Each structure stands twice: as structure tokens, then as C-alpha cells.
Amino acid sequence: MITRSKYQPAEIETKWQSRWAEEDLYSAREHSDKPKFYNLVMLPYPSGDLHIGHWYNYSGADTYGRFTRMRGYNVMQPIGFDAFGLPAENAAIKRNIQPHTWTLENIANMRRQLARMGAGWDWSREIVSCLPDYYTWTQWLFLQFYKRGLAYRTKAPANWCPTCNTTLANEQVVNGACERCGTPVERREIDQWLLRITAYADELLNFDEIEWPEKTRLMQTNWIGRSEGAEIRFTAQVPRLGKNGKPTTRTETVEIPVFTTRPDTIYGVTFFVLAPEHPLVERLTAPEQRAAVEAYVEQARHETEIERLSTEEGRKKTGVPLGASVTNPVTGEQVPVWIADYVLMSYGHGAVMGVPAHDQRDFEFARAFGLPVVEVIRPEGEEETPTATWETAKTAHGVMVNSGPFDGTPAEDAIQRVIAWLEEHNLGQRAVTYRLRDWLISRQRYWGCPIPIVYCPEHGAVPVPEDQLPVLLPDEVEFKPTGESPLRYVPEFLNTTCPICGKPATREVDTLDTFICSSWYFLRYIDPQNAHAAWSREKVDAWMPVDMYIGGAEHATMHLLYARFFIKALRDMGLLDFNEPFKRLFHQGIVLGPDGQKMSKSRGNVIAPDDVVARYGADTVRAYLMFMGPFDQGGPWSSSSIEGVWRYMNRVWNLVTDALAERQVGPSAEVAAGAAAERLQHKSIARVTESYAGLRFNTALAALMEYLNGLSKLKDDEPALVRDPRYAAALDTLLVLLAPLAPHISEELWHQAGHEQSVHSQPWPEFNPALTVDETVTVIVQVNGKLREKLELAPDVSEDEVRRLALASPKVQAATGGRPLKKFIYVADRYLANIVA
RNA sequence: GCCGGCGUGGCGGAAUGGAAUACGCGGCGGUCUCAAAAACCGCUGCCCUCACGGGCUUGUGGGUUCGAGUCCCACCGCCGGCACCA
Numbered sequence: 001m002i003t004r005s006k007y008q009p010a011e012i013e014t015k016w017q018s019r020w021a022e023e024d025l026y027s028a029r030e031h032s033d034k035p036k037f038y039n040l041v042m043l044p045y046p047s048g049d050l051h052i053g054h055w056y057n058y059s060g061a062d063t064y065g066r067f068t069r070m071r072g073y074n075v076m077q078p079i080g081f082d083a084f085g086l087p088a089e090n091a092a093i094k095r096n097i098q099p100h101t102w103t104l105e106n107i108a109n110m111r112r113q114l115a116r117m118g119a120g121w122d123w124s125r126e127i128v129s130c131l132p133d134y135y136t137w138t139q140w141l142f143l144q145f146y147k148r149g150l151a152y153r154t155k156a157p158a159n160w161c162p163t164c165n166t167t168l169a170n171e172q173v174v175n176g177a178c179e180r181c182g183t184p185v186e187r188r189e190i191d192q193w194l195l196r197i198t199a200y201a202d203e204l205l206n207f208d209e210i211e212w213p214e215k216t217r218l219m220q221t222n223w224i225g226r227s228e229g230a231e232i233r234f235t236a237q238v239p240r241l242g243k244n245g246k247p248t249t250r251t252e253t254v255e256i257p258v259f260t261t262r263p264d265t266i267y268g269v270t271f272f273v274l275a276p277e278h279p280l281v282e283r284l285t286a287p288e289q290r291a292a293v294e295a296y297v298e299q300a301r302h303e304t305e306i307e308r309l310s311t312e313e314g315r316k317k318t319g320v321p322l323g324a325s326v327t328n329p330v331t332g333e334q335v336p337v338w339i340a341d342y343v344l345m346s347y348g349h350g351a352v353m354g355v356p357a358h359d360q361r362d363f364e365f366a367r368a369f370g371l372p373v374v375e376v377i378r379p380e381g382e383e384e385t386p387t388a389t390w391e392t393a394k395t396a397h398g399v400m401v402n403s404g405p406f407d408g409t410p411a412e413d414a415i416q417r418v419i420a421w422l423e424e425h426n427l428g429q430r431a432v433t434y435r436l437r438d439w440l441i442s443r444q445r446y447w448g449c450p451i452p453i454v455y456c457p458e459h460g461a462v463p464v465p466e467d468q469l470p471v472l473l474p475d476e477v478e479f480k481p482t483g484e485s486p487l488r489y490v491p492e493f494l495n496t497t498c499p500i501c502g503k504p505a506t507r508e509v510d511t512l513d514t515f516i517c518s519s520w521y522f523l524r525y526i527d528p529q530n531a532h533a534a535w536s537r538e539k540v541d542a543w544m545p546v547d548m549y550i551g552g553a554e555h556a557t558m559h560l561l562y563a564r565f566f567i568k569a570l571r572d573m574g575l576l577d578f579n580e581p582f583k584r585l586f587h588q589g590i591v592l593g594p595d596g597q598k599m600s601k602s603r604g605n606v607i608a609p610d611d612v613v614a615r616y617g618a619d620t621v622r623a624y625l626m627f628m629g630p631f632d633q634g635g636p637w638s639s640s641s642i643e644g645v646w647r648y649m650n651r652v653w654n655l656v657t658d659a660l661a662e663r664q665v666g667p668s669a670e671v672a673a674g675a676a677a678e679r680l681q682h683k684s685i686a687r688v689t690e691s692y693a694g695l696r697f698n699t700a701l702a703a704l705m706e707y708l709n710g711l712s713k714l715k716d717d718e719p720a721l722v723r724d725p726r727y728a729a730a731l732d733t734l735l736v737l738l739a740p741l742a743p744h745i746s747e748e749l750w751h752q753a754g755h756e757q758s759v760h761s762q763p764w765p766e767f768n769p770a771l772t773v774d775e776t777v778t779v780i781v782q783v784n785g786k787l788r789e790k791l792e793l794a795p796d797v798s799e800d801e802v803r804r805l806a807l808a809s810p811k812v813q814a815a816t817g818g819r820p821l822k823k824f825i826y827v828a829d830r831y832l833a834n835i836v837a
Numbered sequence: 838g839c840c841g842g843c844g845u846g847g848c849g850g851a852a853u854g855g856a857a858u859a860c861g862c863g864g865c866g867g868u869c870u871c872a873a874a875a876a877c878c879g880c881u882g883c884c885c886u887c888a889c890g891g892g893c894u895u896g897u898g899g900g901u902u903c904g905a906g907u908c909c910c911a912c913c914g915c916c917g918g919c920a921c922c923a
Contacts, residue, residue: 347923433922702850836904
């Protein structure tokens with residue numbers, strides 16, 4: 001009677017975690033004969049707790065990293081903390097603790113949690129973005145952008161969150177509300193630092209070098225929103241401004257450019273609309289309209305972005321005429337000028353030529369205010385109908401009509417011909433506009449990377465010389481609800497001298513958007529201790545680009561776009577020599593609560609990893625997360641389904657430890673079932689390898705379960721199998737194949753089986769294709785596509801033989817009912833025959 | 838509204854155009870036990886049939902094909918992104 005040991009994950013997991021750390025098992029080698037593989041995860045924000053979503057993300061990434069390492073790659077798998085940001089400040093205000101302290105305490109706890117996963121992190125490369133040895137180089141990078149004219153300062157309307165007392169980038173505004181607190185966003189004019197991401201808009205649309213999900217590429221493409229068309233310069237008479245800046249009685253001609261994607265509709269312009277914020281509104285307004293216009297402008301200013309951008313049913317177009325007109329440069333016609341909130345100052349030129357016949361918004365506007373609708377484009381073969389009867393604009397392309405000399409121009413030439421005409425007469429030109437705007441990077445906040453700029457009364461904004469970096473962020477500040485950075489009230493920080501003249505000056509008190517910190521962290525991992533440079537060019541050349549980047553899809557249009565922009569800009573500065581940071585990208589899915597809803601404290605459906613790990617161990621939790629479904633799909637947590645994975649781990653433990661014990665009591669000897677065990681081994685290697693390679697961890701574990709079930713059954717049927725060396729080899733392979741998903745139990749049993757080296761250093765097993773084929777195969781016989789017969793035959797059976805046996809089968813004959821054979825199809829690699837009768 | 842994705846047993850899900858429902862959960866029956874739990878073994882899509890066996894089934898309707906969960910068209914439902922972008 002054998003007494004078996006019990007599977008106790010807590011014990012073996014902590015044991016192996018310390019052993020691996022002692023042996024430095026997971027540090028990437030700087031010099032290696034093996035090909036490099038940069039396996040990256042999106043670094044966590046140190047909120048204090050690793051949640052189940054982190055476990056999901058990192059379990060998949062670590063499984064893939066381990067698999068790749070065993071396949072012979074020199075894998076680098078670093079981890080760090082994106083440690084600046086608002087939550088630290090909010091916690092500081094709420095709990096009267098300094099952000100610095102709060103953040104570092106959280107990091108300490110999360111390091112423990114990250115270690116408890118048993119993932120193969122290379123801790124020697126850890127970065128913490130709020131520490132000076134990191135943010136020195138964030139500042140240095142800002143200066144490089146500044147030097148190249150890619151960072152600039154301007155007074156611009158900014159999204160302002162009255163709750164967070166801070167500005168927000170457009171990308172951080174969700175449906176017109178603050179992404180963090182949900183407060184509707186207001187607009188304010190403030191001096192801002194921006195990065196010229198729009199200079200790279202076109203290049204960012206090119207995804208040729210990267211293997212990214214179609215969905216993410218599409219989201220970035222839509223986000224950048226490239227539109228091709230023309231700029232057309234309309235003109236207007238406005239009062240000439242006197243020396244005092246006040247209008248005089250004399251007039252002058254000003255040009256008002258518009259952007260349009262449909263220059264072919266130029267003859268259909270019946271009105272002209274400016275954004276309420278357009279700088280020419282005041283000068284164009286006639287005295288009798290002044291009161292109405294000012295009221296409308298004031299109203300638009302108070303509208304939130306949500307209201308203004310809403311396209312909800314029933315929201316009618318609003319607007320006010322200025323009592324002025326502009327000249328259509330092509331037709332020479334005068335059309336009235338309006339202001340309306342459907343025209344946005346931030347897109348194009350803040351002005352629109354109104355073509356109600358061929359643009360739906362202009363159509364609605366014209367109907368609302370009784371403006372004429374003139375048809376100038378007619379799809380080929382369509383009859384003329386009076387525009388008064390139209391219910392919508394006709395936006396399709398077509399032949400130009402009512403367009404003077406352009407009449408009859410076919411759809412395919414219309415736009416080009418009008419643009420050519422505009423360019424010839426110097427009244428406009430081909431133009432491209434983007435939805436993407438420059439990246440607003442100033443935050444009126446304390447807990448961020450200080451912007452290395454000094455304001456001198458004489459020299460204005462002066463960059464801090466590189467040898468004076470870092471501009472240190474004070475560790476302690478006082479928080480006052482002023483809406484200004486607390487740094488303004490720290491004299492030691494604020495007051496300095498001008499780098500040019502040495503006279504008293506003040507520092508920039510705004511800090512950088514944390515997305516700046518996360519736009520280059522993957523470069524610092526490569527050379528984290530470098531005190532002389534942000535990175536060594538040689539090391540970055542060797543490791544970049546990232547081979548696999550796994551993280552959430554919510555970063556599609558922010559972090560992932562910014563990081564691409566950074567790399568392209570740094571390339572143009574000569575600081576590195578590649579075009580894209582992340583060669584492959586994978587978005588893991590979202591783990592839902594047991595109720596199928598998104599996890600949230602208010603719903604009470606949150607699964608805390610620490611709790612389930614205490615109960616089942618890290619291996620079971622990791623493997624269960626991967627078993628839930630496809631890795632990019634996520635799904636609901638199930639407290640009963642995880643029991644199945646827990647049972648599996650126990651069955652692995654029992655099968656292997658039993659075999660080891662029983663092997664002691666007798667000599668090894670081959671038995672018949674050994675051959676079957678060997679076939680199963682090779683089949684399983686093939687299946688599991690394929691699943692891992694495709695990041696289909698759920699089917700990898702399913703195959704491992706079938707492998708175990710199969711071996712267990714073979715042993716039950718023929719107990720002497722335990723002393724067959726082929727059975728021992730099959731169990732060893734089971735442990736090796738399981739190692740990426742369940743690193744601790746496989747390591748423990750691997751060592752119990754007498755191996756010295758770590759299971760994680762084992763080469764990935766190869767399979768012999770000849771051994772993945774069964775001794776007999778089931779040939780499926782269909783009649784007219786329906787399954788009618790199964791034949792057990794040898795794998796090398798010929799088509800003729802199958803045909804003879806199939807037609808001879810009574811079941812087949814019954815199914816054909818004596819009808820003559822029309823066609824016989826045999827798919828050899830599927831062992832499938834179809835009889836058409 | 839536009840763009841994208843997804844609809845398969847009671848549940849999570851599997852399936853290079855070739856045996857639909859692998860694997861797991863749950864359920865039912867059994868072994869062990871005084872009993873229960875755990876563990877182990879067997880059964881488990883739906884309908885008809887005592888049974889042998891037969892019919893039906895991948896959101897709905899149509900199509901392509903020897904053969905469709907998979908490809909094409911239309912519709913319904915759910916999820917994600919964008920949303921007056923001129």
C-alpha cells in the first residue's frame with residue numbers, strides 16, 4: 001500500500017519562487033547565441049492591489065514567455081510601475097498622506113503580489129516612473145522634442161474638469177465627460193504645452209511593419225481621421241481696424257479659408273457658416289445683429305461638449321445670421337454668413353461652405369432657416385426632381401450640373417477638375433485634414449514629471465540645460481483646491497534663475513501627462529541603470545522592437561498611438577533606428593464577475609486574486625484564467641469551474657507521484673500499452689504546441705487534460721504500464737508541456753522525478769509525426785453528405801479499398817436505396833468518403 | 838447613424854469547408870463509507886422508440902458546394918469603438 005503525498009500548492013509555490021530568484025532563472029541574457037525575444041506587458045499603475053485583470057493579462061503573457069523561452073529564445077520579460085498620476089493625488093487629499101509615500105507603499109505590496117504569481121519577471125530591469133533615475137530621462141526626452149520644434153506652448157481652448165481641477169486631453173474626455181470622475185467637461189483658455197503628433201499623422205496611418213489586430217489598426221485609423229479635399233478661400237468685406245485696434249468706417253477684404261471634401265459641390269453653396277468661436281465673427285457682425293450674435297456665442301460657450309456634439313434625434317440645428325456675406329471665389333456669388341454650433345473651431349478652419357443639396361447637416365440647417373437648396377450633382381441616369389420635394393441631401397457622387405463651365409463633368413473627374421481650377425486661379429488648393437489634434441501634455445497637477453522649463457521675465461520660456469537635469473519634484477507639498485499646481489506654493493521649487501541671464505526666474509509648475517512616461521518605458525527596460533543616457537543605442541538596437549506586447553484594448557487610441565509617435569520622432573532625431581515599437585500586439589479580454597457583469601465594488605462581484613490564490617494556489621488560478629475561454633475574449637469568473645482545474649492539478653500530482661512510488665518496487669519492463677502511451681505523448685506534443693503558439697491557452701489545457709485522462713486510462717487498463725520507460729517519458733513530457741501554464745507544480749514534480757535542471761530550462765519537446773498517427777483510423781462514409789457508416793481501417797488504406805468497402809456496406813446500400821452512384825468523393829487526409837447518389 | 842466583432846447543449850466553451858457539441862462545469866447513476874464530504878467509475882444536445890434504430894439541431898430566412906457552425910446575401914439580437922469631422 002502506497003501512501004501518497006498531498007498536493008499543497010502554498011508550500012511548493014513559495015519554495016520555487018525563492019529558488020528561481022536565487023538562481024536568477026528569468027534574467028534575460030545580454031549576450032546570447034539564442035535569438036532575442038522581447039516579451040512585454042503593459043506596466044501596471046500602482047493602485048495598491050493587483051486585480052484579477054492584471055492576473056489574466058500577465059498569466060497569458062507569462063505563459064507565452066515561458067513557452068517561447070523553452071523554444072530556444074533569449075526572452076526578456078520586464079516589469080515596472082507607471083507611478084505618476086491623479087489617483088495618488090486624490091488619495092493624498094483624501095487620506096492626508098503624501099503621493100510619494102502612498103505610491104511607494106503600493107508598489108511594495110504589488111511587488112509581492114506580482115512575485116506570488118510565479119511569473120518569470122526580470123526584476124533586475126524594474127523601472128518606477130516617479131523616481132528621478134527614470135524621470136530625468138523623461139525630462140531629457142521632452143527637451144529633445146522641444147529642440148526639434150515638436151513641443152510647443154500656446155494658449156488654446158482646453159478641456160477643463162471642474163472636479164479634478166485639471167485639463168484633460170481630448171483622448172481623456174469620454175462622451176464629453178471626464179474619463180476619471182464623469183463630470184461634464186468645460187472649456188477654458190490656458191497656456192498649454194503640446195506635442196506635434198499631427199506632424200506624424202500620415203505615417204501613423206501606415207501599419208505595414210506591424211502585426212496588430214485589425215480592430216486596433218482600424219480604431220487608430222478612424223482616430224486619426226484623414227480626409228482629403230480642398231481648401232477654398234472665400235472672401236469678405238470687413239471694417240478696417242484702426243491703430244487702436246478698433247474698427248473704422250473704411251473696409252478691407254479678408255480671406256476666410258474653408259476645408260471641404262467636396263469641392264465639386266462649390267456651385268451649390270447657398271450660405272456660409274462659421275464656428276461661434278471663429279476670430280472673424282466679431283468683425284463680420286452687422287450692428288443690427290450684434291445682440292443676437294453675442295447671445296448665441298455666449299450660449300455656445302456654456303454648452304458642454306456633450307450637448308454640442310449630440311446628434312440625438314430631435315436636436316434641431318441652431319444658428320444666427322451675422323448680417324454679412326462672403327464671396328464664393330468660383331462663382332463670384334454673395335452668400336449670407338451664419339454662425340452655428342455644428343461647426344467646430346477645432347476641425348478644419350472652423351468654417352464651412354453650406355451646400356444643403358449635398359450635405360445632410362447643411363440640408364437640415366437650410367430647412368431650419370428657409371435657405372435655398374440648389375442641386376449641382378446628379379448621379380448618372382437620375383431624373384431631375386425639384387429640391388423642394390427632397391427629404392434628405394443627396395450625398396452620392398455624380399455628374400456636375402448647374403455648375404457653369406463645369407456642367408457635364410463626370411463624377412470620377414469632378415473633384416480633381418475643380419481643384420485644378422482653384423490652384424490655377426490661386427483661390428485654393430488640394431488639402432488634407434485630420435481629426436487627430438496635437439497632444440496636450442500639460443497638467444495643472446503636482447504628481448507628475450516636472451516640465452524642464454524656466455520662465456524668465458526677459459527671455460521668456462527657456463529650456464533647462466541638459467546638464468542641470470533632473471528638475472526634482474519635491475517629495476512633500478500642501479494641497480489647496482486652487483486649480484493650480486501645488487508646486488506654485490513651493491518656493492524652493494518655483495524660484496530659480498534664468499539659464500541665459502542668471503536673473504531671478506520661475507519654473508514651469510505644470511507637470512507632464514503620464515502618457516509621456518509610458519511612451520518610452522520599454523526603451524528604459526533595456527538599459528535601466530544607465531546614468532549617462534536614457535539608453536545605450538547598441539542595446540536598444542539589439543532588443544527592439546518589442547516582439548510581443550500584451551495589454552488591454554482600451555489603450556488603442558492613446559498609449560499605443562503615443563508610443564508609435566514617440567518612436568518615429570526619436571528615429572527622426574537620430575536616437576534610434578526603427579519605425580515601430582511593437583511588432584506584435586495582442587489584447588487580452590476582460591474577466592467579468594460571476595454574474596457576467598463587469599466587476600465593480602458597487603456590484604459586489606469582485607474576485608480578489610489574493611483570496612483565490614490562498615485557496616487554490618497560483619498555478620490553479622493562472623491555469624483556470626487561461627482555461628476560461630479564448631485569451632482575447634475573457635469571460636465570467638466561475639467559482640465552480642475553477643474547481644475543475646484544481647482537480648486537474650491534483651490528478652497530475654497523484655498520477656506522477658504514484659508512478660514514482662510504484663517505479664521503486666520493481667524493475668522496468670516494456671508492456672503493450674507503452675506503445676499507446678508513446679503515441680499519445682507525441683499527439684499531445686503536437687496539439688499543445690500548436691495551441692500555445694497561437695495563444696490559445698484554453699485549448700492547450702484541454703489537450704493537456706485529455707493527455708492526462710488518456711495516460712490514466714491506459715494505466716488503469718494495464719497497471720504494469722507504470723514500469724514501462726515509455727510511460728515515465730510520457731509523464732516527463734506532461735510536466736514539460738504543463739510548465740508554461742502551471743510553473744510551480746510542474747517544477748516540483750520534475751524535481752521529484754529526479755531531474756536536476758529546472759523544468760523551465762528544458763528544450764521544448766519535438767514530436768515524431770509518424771507517432772501521431774493511430775494504428776487504425778475511422779473512415780467516415782457519408783451518403784449525400786449525411787453520415788451513414790464508419791469503417792475501422794489501416795491508416796494507409798487506399799481510396800479504391802475504401803470505395804469498395806463503402807459501397808459494400810449494408811447501411812450505405814440502405815441509404816442509397818438502390819439509386820445509381822453519381823459521384824464518389826474521398827478526402828484522404830480526413831478519412832472521409834462521400835457517396836453522391 | 839457609421840465602423841468593427843460576436844450569436845453553438847442547462848453553463849464556460851471546442852471544431853485547417855469534411856464525424857457538430859472536444860475539454861471543463863453542472864446534473865443523474867454507481868463504487869468506497871455507519872453516514873456524509875472528498876476521491877474514483879459510468880451516463881448526460883433535443884424528439885420518436887421497450888429496444889434495434891430513425892429524425893432534428895450551431896440566432897432567423899435564403900444561396901454557393903458532393904459536403905456549411907465555418908463562405909456569400911438579407912434580417913434579428915448582443916458587445917465594443919467613433920459620433921454634426923465640413
